Amino acid sequence: MLLRELTKGIKVKGLLSDQIVTIQDVQHYGESAAAITFVDENGNPYHQLVYPDQALQMSIVNQEKDWNFNADGERFRLVSEAYRIQMAHLFDPMLAIHSSLIDPLPHQIQAVYEKMLPKQPLRFLLADDPGSGKTIMAGLLIKELMLRGDVQRCLICTPSNLDEQWQEEMASKFQLSFDCITSKTIKEKRLKNPFLEKDLVICRIDFLSRNKEAKELLEQTDWDLIIVDEAHKMSASFYGGEIKATKRYRLGELLSRLTRHLLLMTATPHNGKDEDFQLFLKLLDEDRFEGRFRDGVDRVEISDIMHRLTKEQLLTFQGTPLFPERRAYTVSYQLSPEEEELYREVTQYVRDQWNRVERLQEDGRKKRNVGLALTILQRRLASSPEAIYQSLYRRRLKLEKWLQEGKQSSRQKVLSDAEISDWEEIEDSAVMEMKLLSSSSFAQTEHELREEIEVLKRLERKAKRLRDSGRDRKWEELSLLLQREGQTDHAQYLVDSSGNPKKLVIFTEHRDTLNYLAKKIRTLFGRKEVLVTIDGQMNREQRQKAQALFNEDKNVLILLATDAASEGINLHRAAHLMVNYDLPWNPNRLEQRFGRIHRIGQKEVCHLWNLVAENTREGEVYLRLLTKLEAERQALNGAVFDILGKVFQGNRLRDLLIEAVRYGDREDVKQRLFQTVDAELDHEKLRQLLSQHALFHQPFDEAKVQEMRERMEHAKILRLQPNFVESFFCQAFQSFGWTLRQRESGRYEIRSIPNQIRKYCKNQFGVILPNRYKRICFDKRYLHVTGKPDAEYLCSGHPVFDAVVQLVLERDRSLLEQGTILVDEGDEQTTPRLLVYLEHEIVDESTLPNGNRRVVSRQVDFLEIDEKGQIQRAGIAPYLDYRSIRAEEREHIRFILQRLPWSREQVEQQVKQKAIEEIIPVHFKRVKSRREEQIAKTRSAVKQRLQREINYWDHRVSEWKE
Numbered sequence: 001m002l003l004r005e006l007t008k009g010i011k012v013k014g015l016l017s018d019q020i021v022t023i024q025d026v027q028h029y030g031e032s033a034a035a036i037t038f039v040d041e042n043g044n045p046y047h048q049l050v051y052p053d054q055a056l057q058m059s060i061v062n063q064e065k066d067w068n069f070n071a072d073g074e075r076f077r078l079v080s081e082a083y084r085i086q087m088a089h090l091f092d093p094m095l096a097i098h099s100s101l102i103d104p105l106p107h108q109i110q111a112v113y114e115k116m117l118p119k120q121p122l123r124f125l126l127a128d129d130p131g132s133g134k135t136i137m138a139g140l141l142i143k144e145l146m147l148r149g150d151v152q153r154c155l156i157c158t159p160s161n162l163d164e165q166w167q168e169e170m171a172s173k174f175q176l177s178f179d180c181i182t183s184k185t186i187k188e189k190r191l192k193n194p195f196l197e198k199d200l201v202i203c204r205i206d207f208l209s210r211n212k213e214a215k216e217l218l219e220q221t222d223w224d225l226i227i228v229d230e231a232h233k234m235s236a237s238f239y240g241g242e243i244k245a246t247k248r249y250r251l252g253e254l255l256s257r258l259t260r261h262l263l264l265m266t267a268t269p270h271n272g273k274d275e276d277f278q279l280f281l282k283l284l285d286e287d288r289f290e291g292r293f294r295d296g297v298d299r300v301e302i303s304d305i306m307h308r309l310t311k312e313q314l315l316t317f318q319g320t321p322l323f324p325e326r327r328a329y330t331v332s333y334q335l336s337p338e339e340e341e342l343y344r345e346v347t348q349y350v351r352d353q354w355n356r357v358e359r360l361q362e363d364g365r366k367k368r369n370v371g372l373a374l375t376i377l378q379r380r381l382a383s384s385p386e387a388i389y390q391s392l393y394r395r396r397l398k399l400e401k402w403l404q405e406g407k408q409s410s411r412q413k414v415l416s417d418a419e420i421s422d423w424e425e426i427e428d429s430a431v432m433e434m435k436l437l438s439s440s441s442f443a444q445t446e447h448e449l450r451e452e453i454e455v456l457k458r459l460e461r462k463a464k465r466l467r468d469s470g471r472d473r474k475w476e477e478l479s480l481l482l483q484r485e486g487q488t489d490h491a492q493y494l495v496d497s498s499g500n501p502k503k504l505v506i507f508t509e510h511r512d513t514l515n516y517l518a519k520k521i522r523t524l525f526g527r528k529e530v531l532v533t534i535d536g537q538m539n540r541e542q543r544q545k546a547q548a549l550f551n552e553d554k555n556v557l558i559l560l561a562t563d564a565a566s567e568g569i570n571l572h573r574a575a576h577l578m579v580n581y582d583l584p585w586n587p588n589r590l591e592q593r594f595g596r597i598h599r600i601g602q603k604e605v606c607h608l609w610n611l612v613a614e615n616t617r618e619g620e621v622y623l624r625l626l627t628k629l630e631a632e633r634q635a636l637n638g639a640v641f642d643i644l645g646k647v648f649q650g651n652r653l654r655d656l657l658i659e660a661v662r663y664g665d666r667e668d669v670k671q672r673l674f675q676t677v678d679a680e681l682d683h684e685k686l687r688q689l690l691s692q693h694a695l696f697h698q699p700f701d702e703a704k705v706q707e708m709r710e711r712m713e714h715a716k717i718l719r720l721q722p723n724f725v726e727s728f729f730c731q732a733f734q735s736f737g738w739t740l741r742q743r744e745s746g747r748y749e750i751r752s753i754p755n756q757i758r759k760y761c762k763n764q765f766g767v768i769l770p771n772r773y774k775r776i777c778f779d780k781r782y783l784h785v786t787g788k789p790d791a792e793y794l795c796s797g798h799p800v801f802d803a804v805v806q807l808v809l810e811r812d813r814s815l816l817e818q819g820t821i822l823v824d825e826g827d828e829q830t831t832p833r834l835l836v837y838l839e840h841e842i843v844d845e846s847t848l849p850n851g852n853r854r855v856v857s858r859q860v861d862f863l864e865i866d867e868k869g870q871i872q873r874a875g876i877a878p879y880l881d882y883r884s885i886r887a888e889e890r891e892h893i894r895f896i897l898q899r900l901p902w903s904r905e906q907v908e909q910q911v912k913q914k915a916i917e918e919i920i921p922v923h924f925k926r927v928k929s930r931r932e933e934q935i936a937k938t939r940s941a942v943k944q945r946l947q948r949e950i951n952y953w954d955h956r957v958s959e960w961k962e
Contacts, residue, residue, distance in 0.1 A: 003055040006034050014058040015050075016040055017810050020817070041813050067819035067904055073884025076820035078735065079812035080879050081728045082805045083837070088796050089148045090860050091876055094712070096144035099795035100174045101780065104140065105322065105600070106708040107314050108133055111307045112140045113711070118930055119304075120856055122225075122261040123284040127308040130267040130592060131323075131572075131599025135166070138227050138265060139174040145261070146176075147796055149855075151224040154178075155195075156202045157255065159230045162568040163202045164540050166229070170200075175798050177767060178202045186214055195221045199766075205233060209251040223259040228252065230567060231264035236279045243279065252283045267595070268588045269308070281305075288941040291949055304937050311598070317709055319702045324576075326598050326606040330626040332614040333477045338469065339385075342462050343616055346381050346388060349455055350374045351662050375585070375654065378661050382616060383509060383582050385472055386516035389463035396456040403449055475520060477611055478506075478581060482524065482558075493577065493607045503550065503575040505559045507566070507593050509582040511535045517581065518560055531558035534565040543569070550574055566592040576604035581611055583622055585654040617660040617670075624674050625653075628681040722779035724880070729778065729794060729801060732808050746782035747775050747791050753800070760803040767799040821893055822882035834865040834902050835874060836911050840920055842927045857927045861919060863911060865902070871914045 001012075006026050013020050015038065024045075025037040034050050050058075089095045094113060097104055104112075107128065116124050122141075126134055138156075145151035156178065158166050163180045170176040178200040185194050195201060195217050205228065208214055228234065234252035236245040245253075256262055262284060270277045282289040284305055314322040335343060353374055377395075380387040443449040466472075482504075484494050495501055508514050514535055522528050532546040543565075550559040551574040559571065566589060575597050584590060598606045610626055613619040656673055663669040726746070733740050736756070741749045750773045761767045775791035777783060783791050794801045816837070824833075838861045843853040864874040885893055 001055055001058050001060055003031065003034055003050065003052045004028070005060065006036060006050065006055065011061040012038070012058050013061050013814075015048075016046070019810060020061050020814050021046075041809075061814070067817075067902075069819040069821050071815040071818040071820040073820050073822055074731075075735070075812050076815050077822070077879050077882075077884070078728070078731055079808055079815055080837075081724070081877065082732070082808040082812075083816070084860075084877055085725075085728065085796060085805050086809065087839075087858075087860050089144070090858060093714070094144075095147050095796060096140050096174075097712075099147070099797050100140065100143060101783070101793060102136055102140070102173050104136060105133065105314070106317060106705045107309050107322075108137050108140065109708045109712065110704065111137050112144065115307045116141055116263070117144060119934065120931065122263065123305060124263050125231075125269060125281070125284060125302075125306040125308075126263060126265045127267065127269040127306060129309065129311045129314075130595030131602075132267075132309065132311065132314060133600050134265050134267075135169055135229075136173070138229075138263065139170055139176070141263065142170070142176060142225065142227070143174045143797060145225060151261065153199045153221075153223045154201070154225045154227070155223050155255075155259070157205045157208060157226065157228045157251075158202060159233065159567060160204055160206055161540050161543065161564075162229065163204050165568055166202050170202075175793070175795075176200060181214075183207065183211060183214070186211075186217065193217045193220055205230075205248055205251065209247040215251070215254070218258070219254065221258060225261040225263070226255050226259040227263045227265065228255065229265050231283075232266040232268050232280070234264075234280070234283065235276065237273070237276050238279075249279075249283075256283050256286075267591070269306075285938070285941075288938060288945065291945060304934065315702065315705050317705060317712075319705050322600060323598060324602055324605050326594065326608065328608045328610060328626070328629070330623065331477050331481065331609050331611050332619075332623055333473050333611070334615050335613050336471055336473050338466055338471060339473060340615065342385075342388070342459070342466055343381060345462065346392075346459055347378065347617065347661060349459060350378055354662055375658060378618070378658075379582070379585065380510055380512070382613065382618065384474065384513040384516050385463060385467035387510045387512040389460065389467050390512045392456055392460040392463055396453060396460055399449060399453050399456065403446065403453065474581070474611055474613065475517070478517075478579065479520075479524060481579065481609060482521070501557055502577055503557055503559075505561065505571055505575050505578045505597060507561055507563070507578070507580050507582065509562065509584060511537070511562055513582065514560055514562055521558060521560070525557075527555075529553075529555050531560050532556055534559065534561040534569065536562060536564040538564070547571070563589060563593070565596065569596055570599065571596045572599045572602040576602060576606045577608075578606070579609045579611065583610055583612060585657055587653050617665070618657040620670065621656055621660045621673050621677060624677045625681065628677060724877075725795060725801075726778035729804060732804050736807070743775060744782070744785055744788060746779055747777045747785070747788075749774055750776060756807065757800060757803045760807060761799040764803070764806070765799045769800065773800075821885045821890075822879060823885055823889070824882050826881070832867055832896055834907060835878060836863045836865065836907065837861075838863055838911055838915055838919070840915060840923065842924055856931075857923065859919075859923050863914070865907060865910065869910060871910060 006012075006023060006028075008023055008026055010023050011020050012023060015021050019041050021038045021040050023036055023038045027035045029035070031052065033052075034055075035047070036050055037045065037047050039045050084091065092098060094109070096112075097109075111126060111128070116122055116126075116137075126137060128134055128137075142151065142154055146154075156166055156170075163182075167178050167180055170178050179194075179198045179202070181194050181198070181201055181203045189197075203214075208218060231252070234246070234248040236243055236249040238244070264280075264284065269280065278289050278291075281302065311323045312321075316322050377388075377391055380391045443452050481494070484501075493502075494504070506517070508517065514533055518531060518533055521531055525531075532549050534543050534546050538546070546559070547569055549556045550571065559565070559575070561569075563584070578594065578597055580590070580593065584593075594606070594608060612623050612626065614623050656676060659669065660673055730740055730748070736754070738754050739751065741751065743749050752772055753769050758769050761769050773792050775789055776794050777791040778794055780793065783793055785791075792798075796802065822835075840859055840861075841855050842857040844856050845853070862874040862876070862878055863871050864878070865871050
């Protein structure tokens with residue numbers, strides 16, 4: 001065609017691949033060029049300059065007034081199926097499940113398909129208990145939104161050392177190819193922004209929050225969906241009327257601004273302080289949760305933005321408990337005289353330092369630094385002789401260095417509140433501990449510093465003698481447990497039916513203690529390979545190796561770990577026994593640790609032993625706590641650890657233990673502490689806390705499981721059945737002249753992936769394909785065949801499968817405009833019917849940056865019109881039930897068609913009228929009611945917040961006037 005023939009309204013081929021596009025606007029610049037605006041067959045807009053030589057490669061598509069029904073029947077059925085597969089989410093309500101390598105549980109289906117997907121936009125907190133499969137839920141959400149065309153760019157923020165694990169999970173279970181961005185990535189890119197180059201990205205929270213360059217690059221981007229794992233790390237609190245936000249919280253504020261959909265994931269969303277929780281929820285919805293939480297008012301309704309179920313609520317599809325029972329035991333012991341002497345003297349040193357701090361008029365942050373440093377020292381004292389010896393030794397060296405250098409300023413260096421808050425969530429805090437211990441002396445003169453050094457030398461010598469003596473009561477109790485002695489009632493749990501020892505997980509808080517125990521345990525068993533260790537200095541590869549050895553090697557009986565293994569490590573396949581060698585002063589850590597073995601897939605009753613010294617000040621308080629909890633265990637159905645964080649709000653437990661250290665020699669203080677523990681663990685209070693544990697009433701019972709089961713069965717009926725997917729792919733692949741060879745039943749081989757598919761995947765999806773696939777399948781049943789290599793699962797979302805779908809659409813979409821003749825052999829009367837595909841959308845009033853309106857909901861209907869003009873729904877993919885006409889039938893059928901009143905103009909008018917009067921109103925009403933409910937809740941919450949603030953300040957004004 002000639003350049004001057006480009007006019008508004010015409011349809012053109014050759015401008016955009018093989019698609020037929022519609023010209024919407026043209027501006028000619030003489031005979032030199034034309035600026036055109038056009039839309040492709042999916043309605044996507046484009047702007048382009050066209051020159052005369054380009055126009056010669058284009059042709060005008062003649063649009064007939066009526067369909068000619070000349071399209072090849074088989075290719076018409078093929079492109080119709082490609083169209084349906086492209087819109088598969090409109091027919092299959094759980095497409096992500098059927099196209100992923102997972103078997104989701106009822107609560108996971110409820111969270112994703114009932115709670116999250118209907119939210120537009122999604123701003124949500126997923127807070128189910130540890131081990132409930134939140135990563136699976138996140139993957140389902142991502143894939144479902146991508147299949148629905150609602151998400152293209154997704155960022156996942158993870159804790160340290162979990163980025164590669166997320167990457168593997170998304171690839172292996174959901175066939176989603178994420179790239180991990182690290183400091184190395186940014187250095188290699190130099191002037192480029194890796195966050196803009198990749199659509200699917202995983203990055204560590206701490207890297208983004210602390211690396212200035214990474215944060216600046218991130219600020220230049222926008223995302224469709226951002227997911228934050230262990231989101232409680234993004235914490236903020238009120239201090240003195242001001243918000244003290246950690247670097248992670250500031251990152252959370254940035255992430256909230258950069259995305260439309262935001263999903264926060266954590267098993268511990270509430271630290272016990274309502275005002276902190278409200279600051280956390282502000283990351284999701286600033287309108288509803290702005291301002292400070294006011295005591296004495298009703299809690300803001302959050303059931304629409306949060307999903308939280310406890311382990312005790314979770315059920316299988318059979319209605320049985322998902323998690324086995326869990327039991328905890330307290331192993332108490334008495335310190336030896338030598339240990340008691342060291343404990344008494346170190347504790348006195350700690351008390352003296354605290355008293356010195358309180359007498360000084362120092363900055364509050366400095367006092368907090370000293371307090372934390374002394375807390376660390378006390379905890380290491382309770383951990384092992386090795387840990388306290390190393391702490392005293394290192395501290396003494398640091399103070400001597402200060403003394404030699406004569407530097408007074410070094411002792412005044414303190415960590416900020418934000419740094420301390422960040423540190424409290426670090427999985428292995430050895431480095432930060434040393435910073436605190438090295439910056440916490442409040443000796444004001446050289447004389448005082450020398451005195452402190454002399455005290456440290458004396459304590460260091462005592463600790464070394466104790467360590468070298470080999471006398472360690474705590475280790476002796478663990479040794480008896482490992483040898484199945486002493487705790488006779490528990491011995492039966494430690495061996496299998498043949499008397500062989502079972503695998504065991506041991507947690508300690510300190511790496512020094514870990515190394516100390518590793519040596520002793522190996523000596524006890526007489527072989528090095530009996531245990532493996534995990535600590536915070538190990539990289540992911542080293543952790544994975546240790547985890548694999550523990551899970552798979554029968555000779556490895558013990559995994560010894562710091563809290564670096566309390567998140568992201570799954571040990572339930574190998575073990576159901578655990579020991580807390582050190583008890584954490586943060587009660588939430590107890591549940592995080594237990595969650596390594598007490599998680600989905602665990603078949604055995606889980607047993608936990610807690611070691612505690614009963615003749616130490618903090619040990620007495622902890623022993624009282626554990627004894628009280630054990631007394632309530634049966635009544636609480638084993639959920640004792642779930643609510644410890646709620647019982648001891650904020651740092652309440654730590655404060656009680658510190659008070660015990662400082663004043664526990666006074667009988668009145670000891671009794672008051674015991675009374676506090678008893679009051680906090682009152683039976684009725686615990687019951688109330690359990691009922692409030694989900695933060696709102698969210699029932700999940702057998703009726704809900706039955707509902708989820710019925711939804712799954714309905715989805716299976718509507719889904720793209722594997723045999724249809726297989727049939728489509730094989731026909732489409734071969735229609736291009738490519739070779740597909742069948743291997744075993746349901747499995748095929750692609751010996752050489754066609755260049756057209758390879759190029760399409762690289763350009764459109766950024767995926768580099770292998771040279772061949774030795775096995776592919778379309779049904780999960782054929783993934784693994786005994787004695788044969790595993791197959792690649794092809795389905796919606798797989799780049800090769802999606803490429804074939806798109807290539808069929810590009811080649812044959814024009815056939816849908818021509819129409820074809822198909823025969824329904826089930827209709828004995830051979831009644832003529834016209835099959836029409838109707839696609840309609842509900843769009844938002846707001847516009848996207850490109851000027852288009854956002855599609856809120858899309859629906860496709862197959863309609864049939866009889867010769868009398870009656871219209872009815874034709875079900876799902878009716879064309880699959882019909883066949884192409886045979887050559888000998890063509891003339892007869894054409895004769896019949898000539899007598900039918902099916903002009904294009906008339907049919908389009910009929911279908912539009914049917915859609916406008918009946919179909920679209922139902923669609924619109926469903927979408928509208930959902931959005932209005934969401935808006936109403938937000939409006940109510942904002943009004944409640946504003947009224948609360950008005951009442952608060954009115955009351956304050958009244959007080960001032962008085």
